[in-house]
Amino acid sequence: MKTMEINKIVAGIIVAVLLVVVIGKIGSALVHPKELEEPVYPFSDDLMAAADAPAAAPEEPAGPEPILAMLADADIAAGEKVFKKCGSCHDNTNGGPNKVGPNLYGIVGNVVAHKDDFSYSDAVANHGGNWGYTELNHFLYSPKDYIPGTKMSFGGLKKASDRANVIAFLNSMSDNPLPAPTADEIAAEEGGDAASAETGEAPAEEAAPAEGAAETNDNAAGDAAMPAEGGAQEGDAANDNEAPATEEAPAAAQ
Ligand code: HEC
Incomplete structure (x- = not known):
């Protein structure tokens, strides 16, 4: 009886060891952890x-190209077309209303925040200065870069000729057009x-x-x-x- 007991224990241990080995083999036969052929984030020269x-x-973004020279022979009719992009927010007629943005009649050369009856952002209201050609060139190129905090949601006119033409058009909509640049x-x-x-x-x-x-x-x-x-x-x-x-x-x- 004693040897039978010992045999059972030994047999049990052997079976247990065998099971571990066999299960291990089966496990690795089922699952092959493949190595990545390339790093997931290739650290290449391109990167x-x-x-x-x-x-x-x-x-x-070195800023807008100069436009003063272009203003001399700017195309006012083309500028009026460009102004269609502004017209949803801006009226440009004498005595016309404010819309989303202020009326722009006579804006060229005028003071920044020129309309008393428009509620400007603090950024524009406190900006000071005048809308000369160069200021408008920078503002219209990228309003939010030129006056951070402005509520004019407009990406900007990236084409220098568009800016020159629309500024020339706005200058024509004025009682006191700014003289041509010297x-x-x-x-x-x-x-x-x-x-x-x-x-x-x-x-x-x-x-x-x-x-x-x-x-x-x-x-x-x-x-x-x-x-x-x-x-x-x-x-x-x-x-x-x-x-x-x-x-x-x-x-x-x-
Ligand atoms: C989505 C509406 C919108 C569009 C489009 C838009 N504007 Fe404006 N604009 C505004 C608003 C709003 C203000 C007032 C900004 C503030 O108070 O921060 C403003 C302000 C201005 C000012 C300053 C006016 C002042 O009294 O100082 C100028 C100049 C101007 N816009 C020109 C233009 C031109 C030119 C275009 C087209 C190329 C244009 N805007 C397109 C909404 C717009």
């Missing part, structure tokens, strides 16, 4: 480039915006050296030098060229 891109992106004002505006146009090009130029930089630093320096020369042809004043050249130097250093 690195994409990660780099946002760093350059903030430079891109040659000095045009030159000053273009001088200022030429600089921002250069920074606008910068991301493209940085992108080129970035590839070069992967190979050798010499290439990167070479690429950076090319756009600098290109800038020399575009710019009319020698001074214009110095700014971009120094801006590109860090790019080459990267």
Whole structure:
């Protein structure tokens, strides 16, 4: 009887061990944990480039292109068509009503928040200053960037000719149209915006050296030098060229 008991216990243990082994085998036969062939988030060069891109992106919205020179031969009829985008919110006739936005008769050259009977946002009400050509150019390019907090829900006119034409049209809807910009004002505006146009090009130029930089630093320096020369042809004043050249130097250093 005693040996029978021991045999039973031994047999029990053996069966238990066998079961564990067999079940383990069956388990791994049923389930194959396959290894991923590629990482789920591939850490590729493309991704690195994409990660780099946002760093350059903030430079891109360098602001609206200059429009003063365009105003001289702006197309008022075309501006009236552009104004259809504004007309759902703005009346532009003399003595016309306020709508979602204030009446815009005589707005060009007028003070900001020119209508006493319109309830402006605090941002516009407290902005101060006048709606000169340049202010309107910036506001109409991107209202929310130019006056953060404005309640004018309008994405903006990205085409410079649209802005020039609609501003010319609005200027025609006025008892006191603003005089055409002077040659000095045009030159000053273009001088200022030429600089921002250069920074606008910068991301493209940085992108080129970035590839070069992967190979050798010499290439990167070479690429950076090319756009600098290109800038020399575009710019009319020698001074214009110095700014971009120094801006590109860090790019080459990267
Ligand atoms: C969705 C409605 C809407 C559209 C579309 C719209 N505006 Fe406005 N606009 C407003 C509102 C609302 C205000 C008042 C903004 C505030 O108080 O913050 C305003 C304010 C203005 C002002 C300032 C007026 C002042 O008295 O200082 C100008 C200039 C202006 N808009 C021009 C335009 C032009 C030009 C267009 C078309 C290209 C346009 N808006 C399209 C709603 C609109």
